[in-house]
Amino acid sequence: MSRYSPAGWAFAAPAMIMLGLFFFVPVLLAFALSLTDFDLYALANMDDLRFIGFGNYAELLRTPLFWKALGNTFYFVIVGVPLSIALSLGAAMLLNGVASKLVGLFRTALFAPVVTTLVAVAVIWRYLLHTRYGMLNYGLDNLGIDPVDWLGDPNWAMPAIILFAVWKNFGYNMVILLAGLQTIPNDLYEAARIDGANGWQQFLHVTLPGLGPMLLLVSILTMAGYFQLFAEPYVMTQGGPVESTVSVLYFMYEQGFKWWNLGFASAVAFILFVIMFAITAVQYRFAQSRGVA
Amino acid sequence: MRLLLTLAFLLLFGCGGRDDGREVLKFWAMGREGEVVAELIPEFERLNPGIRVELQQIPWSAAHEKLLTAFAGNVTPDIAQLGSSWVPELVAMGALEPVDTLAAASPSVRAPDYFAGIWGGNVIGGRTWGVPWYADTRLLFYRSDLLRAAGFDEVPGDWAGWLRAMRAIKRNGAARDYAIFLPINEYEPLLALALQQPEPLLRAGGRYGNFRSPGFVRASNFYLSLFDQGLAPRATNTQISNIHDEFAKGHFAFIITGPWNIGEFKRRMPAERQDDWMTAPLPGPTGLGLSIAGGSSLGVFARSEHKAAAWKLVEYLSRPAVQLHFFELTGDLPPRRSAWAAPLLADDRYAQAFRAQLERTEAPPAVPEWERIGQQMRIVSERAVAGQITPAQFRATLDSDTDAMLEKRRWKLAREAAR
Numbered sequence: 027m028s029r030y031s032p033a034g035w036a037f038a039a040p041a042m043i044m045l046g047l048f049f050f051v052p053v054l055l056a057f058a059l060s061l062t063d064f065d066l067y068a069l070a071n072m073d074d075l076r077f078i079g080f081g082n083y084a085e086l087l088r089t090p091l092f093w094k095a096l097g098n099t100f101y102f103v104i105v106g107v108p109l110s111i112a113l114s115l116g117a118a119m120l121l122n123g124v125a126s127k128l129v130g131l132f133r134t135a136l137f138a139p140v141v142t143t144l145v146a147v148a149v150i151w152r153y154l155l156h157t158r159y160g161m162l163n164y165g166l167d168n169l170g171i172d173p174v175d176w177l178g179d180p181n182w183a184m185p186a187i188i189l190f191a192v193w194k195n196f197g198y199n200m201v202i203l204l205a206g207l208q209t210i211p212n213d214l215y216e217a218a219r220i221d222g223a224n225g226w227q228q229f230l231h232v233t234l235p236g237l238g239p240m241l242l243l244v245s246i247l248t249m250a251g252y253f254q255l256f257a258e259p260y261v262m263t264q265g266g267p268v269e270s271t272v273s274v275l276y277f278m279y280e281q282g283f284k285w286w287n288l289g290f291a292s293a294v295a296f297i298l299f300v301i302m303f304a305i306t307a308v309q310y311r312f313a314q315s316r317g318v319a
Numbered sequence: 320m321r322l323l324l325t326l327a328f329l330l331l332f333g334c335g336g337r338d339d340g341r342e343v344l345k346f347w348a349m350g351r352e353g354e355v356v357a358e359l360i361p362e363f364e365r366l367n368p369g370i371r372v373e374l375q376q377i378p379w380s381a382a383h384e385k386l387l388t389a390f391a392g393n394v395t396p397d398i399a400q401l402g403s404s405w406v407p408e409l410v411a412m413g414a415l416e417p418v419d420t421l422a423a424a425s426p427s428v429r430a431p432d433y434f435a436g437i438w439g440g441n442v443i444g445g446r447t448w449g450v451p452w453y454a455d456t457r458l459l460f461y462r463s464d465l466l467r468a469a470g471f472d473e474v475p476g477d478w479a480g481w482l483r484a485m486r487a488i489k490r491n492g493a494a495r496d497y498a499i500f501l502p503i504n505e506y507e508p509l510l511a512l513a514l515q516q517p518e519p520l521l522r523a524g525g526r527y528g529n530f531r532s533p534g535f536v537r538a539s540n541f542y543l544s545l546f547d548q549g550l551a552p553r554a555t556n557t558q559i560s561n562i563h564d565e566f567a568k569g570h571f572a573f574i575i576t577g578p579w580n581i582g583e584f585k586r587r588m589p590a591e592r593q594d595d596w597m598t599a600p601l602p603g604p605t606g607l608g609l610s611i612a613g614g615s616s617l618g619v620f621a622r623s624e625h626k627a628a629a630w631k632l633v634e635y636l637s638r639p640a641v642q643l644h645f646f647e648l649t650g651d652l653p654p655r656r657s658a659w660a661a662p663l664l665a666d667d668r669y670a671q672a673f674r675a676q677l678e679r680t681e682a683p684p685a686v687p688e689w690e691r692i693g694q695q696m697r698i699v700s701e702r703a704v705a706g707q708i709t710p711a712q713f714r715a716t717l718d719s720d721t722d723a724m725l726e727k728r729r730w731k732l733a734r735e736a737a738r
Contacts, residue, residue: 039454053376063727065727066411066412066687067410067411067687067727067728067731068389069390069412070411070412070413070414071413074727074731076730091698169693264380266504267504267555268504268555268701274626276716283384283387283388284383284384285691286387
């Protein structure tokens with residue numbers, strides 16, 4: 027029997043065609059675009075399009091704002107992802123640990139930010155973060171801390187964006203981790219307790235290994251999502267103040283749709299793709315070596 | 320099947336429901352102007368019963384990219400409000416229709432009635448691509464009481480006198496007060512000073528940056544010296560949370576800003592300070608100087624099939640009486656002199672400096688890359704103000720960055736010349 031059965035191909039074909047048409051072809055076209063200097067002039071007249079090889083990539087590595095955007099994005103990912111996962115895990119464990127009728131209510135309440143519209147809640151957050159009338163500064167004031175110009179101060183704008191993004195997203199991971207926690211058999215905890223393990227040791231040696239594959243999934247998804255930081259700075263700060271919240275994707279958007287340098291913007295997209303691919307691969311390797319994937 | 324037919328029927332009528340046989344004119348207007356112009360349209364439709372204006376209001380923050388996307392997607396409107404800096408870009412793409420012949424034949428749109436600098440911003444390659452709708456420029460808002468206390472009855476007209484006044488104000492003030500606020504994240508003040516110089520900002524027909532010319536050296540040294548002498552704070556406008564409040568407290572006596580602030584200052588300066596502020600034309604190197612020609616124009620799109628109707632709307636919105644009404648609604652300054660003769664503007668004491676300044680404006684270089692060059696000017700000058708680079712390095716960097724941005728333009732011009 028042939029290894030390539032026609033029936034198998036027939037079944038796979040619809041998915042393959044869709045994937046090819048809507049993923050591989052656009053990706054290839056985008057890559058081709060990134061090798062040209064497609065810009066306003068080319069938009070008006072295709073004769074003005076030049077093939078420049080890897081010129082965009084070389085140019086990109088010489089652009090200080092790109093490095094700044096990359097730095098900002100890493101700042102956001104390195105602080106935001108662990109914070110978000112820790113918060114999700116904490117919330118999931120609280121919801122899992124208590125037996126109360128209110129669990130359902132809390133689960134819904136904590137998940138609610140995920141299903142809200144980002145632009146709408148950003149308006150509310152702008153009020154919360156307002157220097158003079160914001161609730162956050164009101165709280166700080168009660169603690170005797172001077173008001174912080176959250177979205178106007180270059181040092182505070184990114185922490186404010188992180189706070190907002192973590193609040194907006196942690197509910198999603200919480201639900202996944204909650205499902206994971208419920209699959210860990212109670213016997214394991216019981217056995218650990220009999221062996222004299224305290225709460226922290228139970229967490230370290232029962233909960234975390236039990237959640238291994240879930241945590242891997244969650245961290246890959248979260249990291250991929252957080253690298254694509256865009257909407258938060260777009261609606262909250264427009265990349266400011268002093269470019270302190272320009273992310274790689276925001277930089278790409280400005281290049282592509284503000285200045286219409288689509289060739290250059292495509293190069294940004296591919297660099298971001300390479301970075302994310304590399305990091306996910308490392309993550310996966312790490313998880314494999316620990317035997318969770 | 321019957322359901323399908325009904326649906327098709329509904330769709331047909333749903334779309335055609337508003338089709339009343341009138342010519343439909345698609346008009347895009349931005350931000351506040353977009354909201355306000357809706358009030359002016361019914362009168363236009365009454366005067367032109369055959370035309371229905373479909374007004375599309377677009378927020379300023381998205382307007383530029385919407386226009387470019389519309390061009391790429393072949394769905395440009397018939398007529399649109401154009402920010403002055405977009406005109407060169409749209410002209411380079413061939414998106415606009417020249418209006419010279421229409422304007423020459425028009426009884427109402429008369430070019431000589433317009434402020435020359437404002438009109439000039441729409442002339443590229445010897446042809447006119449838009450009709451100014453309202454004018455914008457930058458000049459001085461100042462604290463008249465602080466100036467008097469420093470021994471000056473009015474703002475001196477040249478840099479030397481202006482500098483003396485600023486030093487005197489600084490001496491009079493408290494240690495943490497300044498003479499002038501130049502937000503370091505805005506490039507317009509430096510641009511205005513640079514436009515006052517005889518040399519153009521770009522050389523060789525907009526092919527290279529000209530930022531090491533004697534003129535730009537003078538302008539940038541003057542600008543940077545204001546920070547070095549402690550006359551201006553090294554602060555962005557996001558760090559000064561309430562500029563009106565700081566101005567009222569006398570933390571600085573001069574601001575270089577635009578006409579929208581007349582209304583803002585009237586509203587937001589405390590009552591006891593209302594008589595202590597005034598506007599003045601921008602001092603120049605050797606007497607009253609030029610400032611930036613800005614504002615919005617009305618442009619007719621090349622792909623429009625309703626150009627005649629679009630031009631009628633341009634003519635209507637350009638009528639002095641309509642422009643005055645528009646000024647009342649928005650505070651946007653009319654671009655033509657005849658509108659300024661009306662008492663509403665002639666008697667406004669804060670507007671007089673703008674009237675004088677509008678006679679002395681110049682548009683930034685008309686190349687599509689200008690907006691990006693301006694942004695670069697802001698980013699690099701911020702570093703020069705902070706002392707991270709010397710003034711000479713600032714000008715050299717700006718020149719090389721600009722030359723890099725203009726590379727495609729040079730290539731295109733060379734290719735066109737070779738043909």
